[in-house]
Amino acid sequence: MSEIYKIIKKKKLDIVNKPIDQAHGLPNECYTSKEYTLIERKKLFEDKWTVIGTSSSLPKAGDIKPFDLLGLPLLIIRNKKNKIKVFHNVCSHRGVKLVTEAGNIRNVIRCPYHSWSYTSDGELVATPHIGGMNKHQTPKFDKSNSKLKEVKSYVWLDLIIVNISDNEIPFEEYIKPLDKRWSKFWNIKDRKLINHANDFGYFKLKAKCNWKFAIENYCESYHLPWVHPSLNEYSKIDDHYHIQGLPNRFAGQGTTNYNPKFKGKKKFPSFPNWPKNKENIAEYVALFPNVMLGIHKDHYYAYWLEPVDHENTLEHMEIYYVGEIAAKSDKFYHLRKQNHKLWEDIQKEDVDIIQRMQIGRNSNAYNGGNFSPDMDNPTHQFHKWVAKNIV
Ligand code: FES
Ligand SMILES: [Fe+2]
Structure with a gap:
């Protein structure tokens, strides 16, 4: 066990778990140490359910996309049967990182080193001159023992979520508390309507x-009047309430006054079963470790x-x-x-x-x-989640 881990564990994590009025946040090393972050990779990402992409970003059979999780090379594939699969992105021969760019494999994934080749299901099918x-074959080598190593994955609301250590409860179980909470807003049929916009459906920020910091900031609305003055014009700090999931897997906040002002008279269609008396409610929940969700009557984001x-x-x-017309047609272009x-x-x-x-x-x-004993409760909940799971 590394020295830094011992220091953090012994002296500084217990205090995070104290009642909020006596607690301190996570110690500095959790944000400034490269070595500590590798422990996080194992404990908070590999051992948990972690988001690594979206299914809609691999629309065609044979689409592939590499993803590095803090240096751990993974590969997302939409196989020939149209199913999303995730593998370790490493050749079973001499360990080359197999895929470095997103693309589409027409036939097989071929390793650039000695041309061993794999199907979209990870089967090793060619071993030239072995x-x-x-x-190209030898009785001394059984190809079926050298498949790509698959990672447990699940697609939920378009998100590709992995449990790399294969130690967690099934995702359907894991997500139940949040599913239950949100069933008062939308049902299964509503959820199936979510449609990713191609034109204004994505942006990326570098922080x-x-x-x-992104998660802990997302959990609270305390900063709203000062950091988001324009948002605060229609959704004020006192319109917000805390969300603290049990068991501790998610936290965040909700507003009772979701009412953005857009130019023009058009409005996005709403989820058909979203209750009329909850039209102005929106909820913003961080599902630990790494995704921040937002649900509104007329759109959803991850x-x-x-x-x-x-x-x-x-x-x-x-x-x-909500539906393809809202997500893709010209009619809603300006609104999107x-x-x-x-x-x-x-x-x-x-x-x-958060950069500051x-x-x-x-x-x-x-x-x-x-x-703050009254304003920072969901943020404290996230700190406690880290403190509990890192040891
Ligand atoms: S390392 Fe991939 S074929 Fe040799
Ligand atoms: Fe914010």
């Missing part, structure tokens, strides 16, 4: 900070984090509308454009402030900080 020149290292994060925003801009402007405001939190963590005088 038994000496022009001998020069640790990934955890804002997922790609941790690059301890101080760099990529934020991927995926926006969905405005909604995209609204979210991008808001998220940029957050990035500015990263700088603050270089101060030895800072002990993880104090929480």
Whole structure:
């Protein structure tokens, strides 16, 4: 066990778990140490259900996409039967990283080193000259033992979610508490209507900070009046309520006054079963470790984090509308454009402030900080989730 892990574990995590009025936040090392982040990779990402992409970004059979999780090379494939699969992106021969760019395989995935080739289901099907020149098979080598190593994966609301260590409960079970909470807004049929917009359905932001700041900031609405003055015009700080999932897997906040002002008279269609008396409610929930979700009567988004290292994060925003017409037709083009801009402007405001939190963590005088006992409860819940799972 590394020294840094011992230091963090012994002295500084217990205090995170204290009642909120006595607790401190996670210690600085959790944000500034490269070594610590590798422990997080195992405990908070590989051992948990982690988002690594979206199914709609691989629309055709044979589409492939590499994804590196803090240096761990993974490969997402839509196989010939149209199913999303995830593998370790490493050749079973001499360990070359197999795929470096997104694309479509017409036939097989061929390793660039000695041309061993794999199907979209990870079967090893070609091993040129393995038994000496022009001998492409040998009794000494059984191909069926050298498949690509598959990773347990699940597609939920278009998100590709993996449990790399294969140790967690099934995702259908894992997500039940949040599913139950949200069943008062939308049902299974409504969820099937979500449709990713091709034109204004995505943006990516680079945040020069640790990934955890994005989650802890998302959990609270305390910062709203100062960081998001335009959002605060229609959805004020006192319109918000806390969300703290049990068991502790998600936290966030909701508003009772979702009512954005867009130019023009058009309105997006709503989810058919969204109750009339809940039209102005929207909920913003961080599902730990790395995705921030937003549900509204007329759109849904998933804002997922790609941790690059301890101080760099990529934020991927995926926006969905109710049905194909709302998501893809010209009729709603201008509305989609405005909604995209609204979210991008808001998220940029957050990035500015969380980058400054990263700088603050270089101060030895800072002990993880104090929480507001009334405003920071969901953020404290996330800190507790980290403190519990990192040991
Ligand atoms: S390392 Fe892939 S074929 Fe040799
Ligand atoms: Fe914010």
